[in-house]
Amino acid sequence: MKNHAQLRQEVEKALQGLEVWQGEPQGLYQPAVYALGQGGKRIRPVLALMACQLFGKDCALALMPAIGLEVFHNFTLLHDDVMDKAAIRHGLPTVHMKWNANTAILSGDAMFAAAVSLTAKTPPASLPAVLDAFHRLALGVCEGQQYDMNFESQVQVSMAEYMEMIRLKTAVLIAGALEIGALVARAPETDVKHLYAYGNKIGLAFQLQDDWLDLYADEAKFGKKLGGDIRENKKTYLYIRAIEKLETEDRKQLEHWFSVATTPDNQEEKTVAVKTLFEKADAPRDCKEAVSKLFAEAGKHLSALSPLTDPAALKELQAFSAGLLGREF
């Protein structure tokens, strides 16, 4: 069994060894190398490998589909950054800023193609099931991004709509990573389902945690200025929950702040006012509670796994997930 640091090293080594990016034309492949070279926690492939070794299998079996998920994830970031006009990611210029939008579109497409090819390097016995999981998560991520874009112009977004959006945009990829790792290990169907459900809850918790961190993170560690979601009028958990709970006058004020563009002049006042309204509605506390609840629900799916699973590998998965959510376990 390997611990998460070792698994992450395996992932880095495999990503760096990929031959596909050595091909021509370099204008197509350099942006992929750039995007994949920016680090990140490699959460998705590490989870896939963890799910595989849970069943006592050598995680090397799942290495190619696992890094396929990382390549796929980075492809979605290239395209999302074009659609969202995002200028910075991981503290560096996004691909469409460093090159241009066409490059981000086309290199992204090539990354998607490469991700398919890596996913296909699954042991043949589990290939149809793994491809099915891959295609479901790929469509899910597209659907989530579409809802996210729809929400920009949609005045009212309910909590149910929001949770469905983040399920698709974020959680299905986390859940799919665990599912694919378990499928490669030929785990029993019920275990595959429990791991998927676990990943789904962890993925939702992860996104809500992100919503909370936007205002309450330690700015030095966060690596970017707090309050970005407010400046961009992003309808996150905090906003939607506050709208649900605030009385008419406060709600109108909050809606007003989110209906005007953020400018250098109003930025300070807006952030303080919105944060105050969020706190008046206890939305940040509700958010933290929702994270805890999801985390607890997730745990039940791990407890329900069959006795086939390796206890040490299970503990490693629990510790890694808890670490992602910045929690003691």
Place this chain on the structure above:
Amino acid sequence: MKNHAQLRQEVEKALQGLEVWQGEPQGLYQPAVYALGQGGKRIRPVLALMACQLFGKDCALALMPAIGLEVFHNFTLLHDDVMDKAAIRHGLPTVHMKWNANTAILSGDAMFAAAVSLTAKTPPASLPAVLDAFHRLALGVCEGQQYDMNFESQVQVSMAEYMEMIRLKTAVLIAGALEIGALVARAPETDVKHLYAYGNKIGLAFQLQDDWLDLYADEAKFGKKLGGDIRENKKTYLYIRAIEKLETEDRKQLEHWFSVATTPDNQEEKTVAVKTLFEKADAPRDCKEAVSKLFAEAGKHLSALSPLTDPAALKELQAFSAGLLGREF
């Protein structure tokens, strides 16, 4: 054995029966339905089905991967039209004009995901080989588009570079369609290779024919104004061949015309002048000859197929290819 009209009907029926586009959010899937509903000759899936039935197999075996190729092809059109800022396709507004660029990017991504899923609906015995063929053609098409974009700003494009670009951008998908059909039919490896080589030559011929038709088509049947490639300063076979052959003065004049933007004022004069220079170099005649040569070379690969192939199905494939190139056979 089914003739090409019957095969095309099968393809249309299967495309219309696809459930994936019925899902939510409709904003993601409507553009796919729109793009796929614009008809076209369905060349790629028909060729895949033809390759399958060549070996006496029921073409239904290859139907899902075949329409996967059509969905994939249409995905590339959505993205290409964004990158090329093309406003019209098949006489209708392109997706990014009818909706917007973000929609064309994201719906295109969803179509790619759907294409993977359709390709995966291949009988398991041929699945790894089919996925390998699919991923090679998908990366090839991206590489071809990258070269095509590079050529816009590249002053000198050699004929070898041009032929490699159209091989990647156009021919690998035609060749890959035949390859996939043959793989599904579990054809002998040498036959798969001959069909791939056949498709490659036909694909190249098809693109050169297109270059020629831009100036010499029957405008009524062509459906768009002749000379579009000249107005867009596109370095096609005609341009590159003329540059190769013209003497200094004429070459300089041609290079000059392709270095200036086309305006309503210079359009008429430019088209006539460039056409005259093309003809002075005999580039259109050379182009037609190149098409004939490729078509003849392609034919040799059909003749080399093993006796396993069904003669009637072979004749149908020959007739369909000849029809695509508007030739008597």
